[in-house]
Amino acid sequence: MARHVVAKVDELDTGKSKLVKVAGRDIALFNVKGEFFAIANRCPHEGADLCRGQMVGLAESDEPGQYRMTRHGELVRCPWHGWEFDIRTGKSWCDPARTRVKSFDVSVSKGGALTEGPYQAETFPVSIDEDYVVVEI
């Protein structure tokens, strides 16, 4: 396991997503209301880029004619066939047991805290005063 600095916090606004490459893997990074999450970018169905998907809420209903929208922006909808994945867990909404994408641990650290320890920040320079998104793989 290594921790990889993948982005500056201020380069990914709430409700936005971004493709990052870490240790040869394509990872979709999401900002959900200020929290960062990372899942494998490739949809297990036909391979579309999940980082291009719309971040949506969860539409539910207890009976016909009643609607409930919750968890705004916490699911990503595949840009091709619309499969919904929970950004927090990588699980598909329709088939959570069998259809899921790998989810990675994400944290935010000050640049100053990243200058020491087992961090990988090959792709861009880290400055002490700024906040960074760190993915663990």
Place this chain on the structure above:
Amino acid sequence: MSEAQTLERPVEAKAKYNLIDCDIHPSMKSPAEIHPYLSQRWRDHLATYGGHTRQGLSETLSHPRMVPEVSRVDSWPPAGGPPGSDLPFLREQHLDGLGIDLGVLVPLRFNASGQRHPDLAVALATAINDWQIGKFLEPEPRLRGSIIATQEDPASAVAEINRRASDKRFLQILLPPRSIEPLGKRRHWPIFEAAVSHNLPISMHVGGVGGHQATGAGWPSYYIEEHHSQVQTMEAVIASLIFEGVFEQFPQLKLSFVEGGFSWVPAYGWRMDKAWAAMRDEVPHVKRQPSEYLRENIWFTTQPMEEPNPAKNLADTLRWIGTDRLMFSTDYPHWDFDDPRYAFKVPLTADEKAAIFAGNAVNFYGLN
């Protein structure tokens, strides 16, 4: 083995086509893109009166779709315009991106066959055919066109087919399955006669506006519900062609059914055969089992791929239909696009794959 032996070994010629996509939707940056291909008279007409198809809210789709422009979220060209409207991006993302050797355009815009104004319908059909040439076929030799013909006006359709037939950039005639009357009716037979005389296949892509409800049970409430009604329409068209005797009259006629699924085909054949055994004397002009015409005159495209669980069960269905009758298609840039690398989760032999990805289309379109 010596070098000489290696050199003398017969080398199989590399197939000219390894991947043929039978369903690509071209579009326009704006509706005005058709103007250079219309006379002033029809430009004025569109500006003043617009087009009117046989449905309520005639400038809308027949039902709201799942995503804007019915398209993949990642298919909007960076240079602007709707998906399918930018040739450089279509090349980069689709033709080069997937290694497509030949792609067949299926233009849906303006719905010429569904226009109520008969002369506007003809003008639009001709204009869309010229637009395909000007925008796509001339600059990109990997793309081929579909002849748009006005199904509800067979005489004009035949004139348009005759005009285009010598242009080998057009591979097929495109007709909508939803029409005023089912396709097999005798008034449409001049179209079949023209198709056979020019050795052009006919393609039926889902859609069309005949003014009827989408299902025999009435209007559906939801897109997901309406989506399945395409199968009923395809079945109705096939029954019409077979029982009207079209394939007895035109045994050389070839049709493809595009985007209507295919797993229903074997069961439909069994059911028609059973009915034919009992009621054959109502249609004595239908001399063979209905499934024989289905097997010999009709092809199906694969997208949207059927996905049973487990996926391997699909192999039986594919072989019942005939792996020589299925042709790969993507539906690019529409949202239910299939990727040739991942859509086939069913185990097939190398020969079956080669046939579905290219060989069957080569036969269907007469490319060899």
